[in-house]
């Protein structure tokens with residue numbers, strides 16, 4: 155049902171985001187819902203698997219993520235001052251509940267589209283039970299690394315950002331040094347309308363550093379640079395100090411090119427739990443104490459049922 159990894163890679167290499175004029179005119183031609191992959195009432199999000207059909211591409215799988223935007227202080231009062239239509243739901247003493255229909259410009263829904271979506275994209279968003287892995291340095295070499303090398307997940311979008319072929323107008327800060335440099339850019343998850351849910355990523359210029367596991371004391375200048383310059387750039391642009399930021403790496407990451415997450419401390423961004431997030435300041439200190447820290451330590455993280463890597467650990471009798 156899903157496009158092959160081959161096909162996906164070829165399309166990515168054509169240039170990636172923002173270059174295909176036709177898909178911008180009609181991003182989801184003839185969308186038909188196949189299934190709801192996941193939903194969260196708390197996060198006001200729903201993840202859909204659907205099919206789109208066009209003359210040029212035939213029928214393709216699509217993953218569509220719908221999400222309600224947070225309210226913004228600048229626009230929220232106009233919801234109430236411009237004679238809103240309020241439908242009374244309940245009144246009791248001084249307490250009442252209404253349903254308000256916002257004007258269209260204050261009622262937008264963030265819509266993230268992955269198309270063509272591969273089997274892996276679809277699986278990724280399917281709700282599944284989680285299982286904890288305790289990955290030793292040896293497990294990494296014999297199980298995880300071969301899995302990473304065999305998988306066909308394209309990181310063309312990362313290279314598009316580094317090569318200024320996509321999102322170049324969104325760059326907040328760049329240190330162009332090929333060894334210690336990086337690009338700081340708002341993550342897809344952030345609409346940049348309010349700093350309460352600020353979310354930026356620092357993507358490092360050097361290529362081939364897959365994850366935390368590849369880091370040694372050789373990378374300390376790069377990591378210190380990302381920490382310092384990233385904080386400075388965010389203070390300058392958004393007025394948020396380093397002590398109000400959560401700066402961390404994921405293990406496992408969603409994509410195997412070293413990147414660092416910068417999120418607002420007050421925002422419970424996805425992936426900030428102890429089973430995934432590693433504070434950059436701790437990573438730096440661990441490497442200062444032991445240059446081989448991340449080569450040798452057991453790292454613990456959760457995987458979803460049905461994920462290929464979990465199956466590999468099961469087959470090796472490791473969980």
Ligand code: DD3
Nearest residue numbers: 266268311321339340341342343408409
């Ligand atoms: C991704 C992890 C990847 C769905 C979604 C996001 N920030 C990105 C392409 C461009 C980007 C990101 C995969 C993919 Cl929603 C599947 O993330 C991106 N550009 N996280 C930015 N700025």
